[in-house]
Amino acid sequence: MILIRGGRVFSDSTFSRGGFEVKDVLIDGDRIAAVGSVDTDEVSEVVDASGCLVGPGFVDIHTHLREPGHTWKEDIASGSAAAVAGGFTAVVAMPNTDPPIDEVKIVEEVALRGDEVGLVEVAVAGAMTQGRAGVVPSDIEGLYECGVRVFTDDGDSVDDTDVLHSVMVRIAALPGAVVFQHAEDVSMTVDGHMHEGSMSVRLDVGGLPAEAEMEVVRRDLDLVRETGARYHCQHVSAAGTVELIRHAKAEGLPITAEVTPHHLSFDDTALADLDTNFKMYPPLRSSDDRRVLREALDDGTIDVVATDHAPHAPEEKATSFGEAPRGVIGLETAAAAVWEVVKDPALMFQALSLNPASIACLGEQGRPIAVGEPANIVVFDPRHEWTPDRFVSRSSNSPYKGRLLRGRPLLTVHRGRIVHRLRGVA
Numbered sequence: 001m002i003l004i005r006g007g008r009v010f011s012d013s014t015f016s017r018g019g020f021e022v023k024d025v026l027i028d029g030d031r032i033a034a035v036g037s038v039d040t041d042e043v044s045e046v047v048d049a050s051g052c053l054v055g056p057g058f059v060d061i062h063t064h065l066r067e068p069g070h071t072w073k074e075d076i077a078s079g080s081a082a083a084v085a086g087g088f089t090a091v092v093a094m095p096n097t098d099p100p101i102d103e104v105k106i107v108e109e110v111a112l113r114g115d116e117v118g119l120v121e122v123a124v125a126g127a128m129t130q131g132r133a134g135v136v137p138s139d140i141e142g143l144y145e146c147g148v149r150v151f152t153d154d155g156d157s158v159d160d161t162d163v164l165h166s167v168m169v170r171i172a173a174l175p176g177a178v179v180f181q182h183a184e185d186v187s188m189t190v191d192g193h194m195h196e197g198s199m200s201v202r203l204d205v206g207g208l209p210a211e212a213e214m215e216v217v218r219r220d221l222d223l224v225r226e227t228g229a230r231y232h233c234q235h236v237s238a239a240g241t242v243e244l245i246r247h248a249k250a251e252g253l254p255i256t257a258e259v260t261p262h263h264l265s266f267d268d269t270a271l272a273d274l275d276t277n278f279k280m281y282p283p284l285r286s287s288d289d290r291r292v293l294r295e296a297l298d299d300g301t302i303d304v305v306a307t308d309h310a311p312h313a314p315e316e317k318a319t320s321f322g323e324a325p326r327g328v329i330g331l332e333t334a335a336a337a338v339w340e341v342v343k344d345p346a347l348m349f350q351a352l353s354l355n356p357a358s359i360a361c362l363g364e365q366g367r368p369i370a371v372g373e374p375a376n377i378v379v380f381d382p383r384h385e386w387t388p389d390r391f392v393s394r395s396s397n398s399p400y401k402g403r404l405l406r407g408r409p410l411l412t413v414h415r416g417r418i419v420h421r422l423r424g425v426a
């Protein structure tokens, strides 16, 4: 049995009002056995959590584990290890692998490998179209049958409206299934590398207009109205997109949305030296966009913070800004980045645990810390100061490298087992 002693614990009764109570949490097997004041007699392991937040493990619904096919960047083992170091107990693996995860056999292989590694729950997202080519729908019902709930061609939008419509009709018929859209009208982004604005003009770099994101979301909302499919907008970056989502939610459409930690932390002024560790899609936008994203997270228009953890090897990023691949890693720094922005324990757990678990239908995740619940737990120390330098991830393309962060997961428990412990602290 493991005892987490004296932390500020988020339990069922305290979630809604944002409070916390200092309690002990006893774990027996893969479940929470007691919450309150616990006698330590039979305990094999005691973790001092005083001053720390103790809540349900974080859930990342946007992770690129790069396996199969791109394992020099990351694989399921290294990505799972990075996840637990960041306090995550579940990730949703994106299907833009090689081959893409567009058929049952590959879903089963990835899920099996995730189980073998055993550090986090690896849920697998399935491609909406065969080969992620946007032309022929994949076997949506077959994928659903083997457990897939998240369907996405992430990395690309599904451009063809008729194809997306037919996919969404099928997804609407499957309880819990959801479309995740990477909103990017590529006709507007072919020559772009950063947000189109005064910075891109000054740096003479091709621009990626906010309209490229908004245009796709605008079209998709019509499809949601027509089909009733559940729809999740990935990595929202632009103020205009937030406005579209706000209206769609007010209308009662089944819409959710995510923002990445880096879009909360940075704006396009971070690109002054054209550091390729700040190159991603969608790009970092203006300070006004960033302010609107923060407000939208605060008022619930944006439901989730998701990392879009996108590892690339050092040699791939060590090139010109124009040639470097898009994407940054995020699992290990996400909680600190969110904490810096929200400073509200309840909102942090809503955005990093409860809401993502609910959107991706992960029933064992995002649960209150209460007797009988699965022991998927993070102990987060909001006082811990650190400067990311080396990473557990196989890649190190992080915009947070060398930056002072405050807040860090000290301990991660998955299915009752300690899968991460910050050395020298917990």
Ligand SMILES: [Zn+2]
Pocket (backbone or CB within 6 Å): 154, 155, 156, 182, 234, 235, 281
């Ligand atoms: Zn994407």
